[in-house]
Amino acid sequence: MTAAVCLECGHMKTGAWKRCPGCRHLPKSLEDRARHLITTDHYLSHEKLEAVSQQIQAGQAPQFVDTQVQAVMQQLQSIENDPREIKRRRWLKLKVHLILLTLGGLIITAVWLWLSSR
Ligand SMILES: [Zn+2]
Structure with a gap:
């Protein structure tokens, strides 16, 4: 079970998609x-x-770093568009994982800045 947040309304949900x-x-x-x-x-x-x-429910859009969202999008797209990629999926998942770890750090910083500015 994956705990996720709806980015539209801030509701906690199960499963990102x-x-x-x-x-x-x-x-x-x-x-x-x-x-x-x-x-x-x-x-x-x-x-x-x-x-x-809480940030979303308070009406604040969560801050993402565009270039890194783009990088995750490219990885997702290459997995979905090319059947040959399925064999390489583990590597791609690892790459996505590394990108997201970096991104997670940036989001945490953004949330912390937001929380500390209230
Ligand atoms: Zn929602």
């Missing part, structure tokens, strides 16, 4: 799915997810 039980939002676009993948308990602690959730 599942429909939100709060607002019915379903991440469909590549960018939306990349962002939802980043805000799961695979990459952020539950405390950080809660903080992101």
